[in-house]
Amino acid sequence: MDNDxxxxxxxxxxxxxxxxxxxxxxxWMGMMAVHELGHVIGASATGGKVxxxxxxxxxxxxxxxDPNPKPLLEVWSGPICGIVLPLIAAVVARWLWxxxxxxxxxxxxxxxxxxxxxxxxxxxxxxxxxxxxxxxxTPSWVLMVFGGVTVPAGxxxxxxxxxxxxxxxxxxxxxxxxxxxxxxxxxxxxxxxxGLLAGDRGL
Numbered sequence: 001m002d003n004d005x006x007x008x009x010x011x012x013x014x015x016x017x018x019x020x021x022x023x024x025x026x027x028w029m030g031m032m033a034v035h036e037l038g039h040v041i042g043a044s045a046t047g048g049k050v051x052x053x054x055x056x057x058x059x060x061x062x063x064x065x066d067p068n069p070k071p072l073l074e075v076w077s078g079p080i081c082g083i084v085l086p087l088i089a090a091v092v093a094r095w096l097w098x099x100x101x102x103x104x105x106x107x108x109x110x111x112x113x114x115x116x117x118x119x120x121x122x123x124x125x126x127x128x129x130x131x132x133x134x135x136x137x138t139p140s141w142v143l144m145v146f147g148g149v150t151v152p153a154g155x156x157x158x159x160x161x162x163x164x165x166x167x168x169x170x171x172x173x174x175x176x177x178x179x180x181x182x183x184x185x186x187x188x189x190x191x192x193x194x195g196l197l198a199g200d201r202g203l
Contacts, residue, residue: 012176016166019181025188027110029195032061035082039063042077046070057195072136075129079115086111102164105157112154120147
């Protein structure tokens with residue numbers, strides 16, 4: 001019996017590692033996709049022309065807009081859509097009681113953390129969207145507040161999802177399903193492959 005329990009525990013540990021690896025790939029590629037989608041929406045809504053969208057697993061994503069009549073709105077659209085769209089997906093998944101709803105919760109948390117840290121820390125190094133927002137007149141305290149709100153919110157969502165990832169000890173941790181693990185791994189590998197194929201040419 002002890003051997004059976006040890007075998008089950010080892011199998012769960014393997015599934016946990018693979019699930020987290022798959023989630024990391026899905027979340028990184030998905031976060032960049034919804035962030036750049038926000039830039040595309042912002043540019044299109046304000047009369048801008050999207051020239052290129054770079055989406056690559058080993059690079060920071062980028063949307064090139066020229067002309068860009070309303071650059072401040074276009075730049076803000078990236079991080080705002082980058083957190084709002086995943087949050088909506090997580091809420092809908094929870095409302096529908098989807099069995100894999102925790103995956104959407106984790107992804108929403110990842111997007112909150114990534115976008116919040118991107119702008120909050122970007123105040124100091126002035127790169128990427130943070131640098132652009134500062135250049136176009138956004139006060140630095142606004143970016144710091146944005147990061148100060150979204151980063152803790154992302155950690156809170158991760159805490160909610162953590163039992164489904166095998167964390168929380170015997171009282172909170174839930175059984176990790178093999179089908180979830182392999183499905184997330186396959187999705188992550190597919191997204192990475194698509195990003196590699198897109199390369200530096202953009203989409």
